Amino acid sequence: SALPEKILIPLSRYLWDAQVPLLVCRSIGFLGYIRLQVKEHTVIESHPDSENPDIRLDKPWPALKEYLDSINVATLDQRARSQVPAVVILYYYLSKYKEFHEGNLPKTREQKNILKKMIR
Numbered sequence: 001s002a003l004p005e006k007i008l009i010p011l012s013r014y015l016w017d018a019q020v021p022l023l024v025c026r027s028i029g030f031l032g033y034i035r036l037q038v039k040e041h042t043v044i045e046s047h048p049d050s051e052n053p054d055i056r057l058d059k060p061w062p063a064l065k066e067y068l069d070s071i072n073v074a075t076l077d078q079r080a081r082s083q084v085p086a087v088v089i090l091y092y093y094l095s096k097y098k099e100f101h102e103g104n105l106p107k108t109r110e111q112k113n114i115l116k117k118m119i120r
Helices: 005-017 062-069 078-082 086-100 109-119
Strands: 022-028 031-037
Touching (some): 005 022, 062 086, 086 109
Antiparallel strands (some): 022 031
């Protein structure tokens, strides 16, 4: 806007009291700035992490657990590892994660990122 300061200041005060955001933009050629005036701006996480894991590897049935435990991912070379089902690798690192986190599954995004780094 090209509003002079003597108009912009009373407008700013009025909108502040009414809790209405004010956006002031100025530009001269390729140079410009934007100023936002807001009393409070609350951000709510719109995509919360699910409480339930997608793959139920935390309590596998006995036959699955026996199969998963029969493969030691840490001892496999690159070629052998490429032949192992992804769920076996995920279970292996999830078990390692639980060992270091009091048996808990990762819940927060940060904890899930730690697990991802372990798998890589």
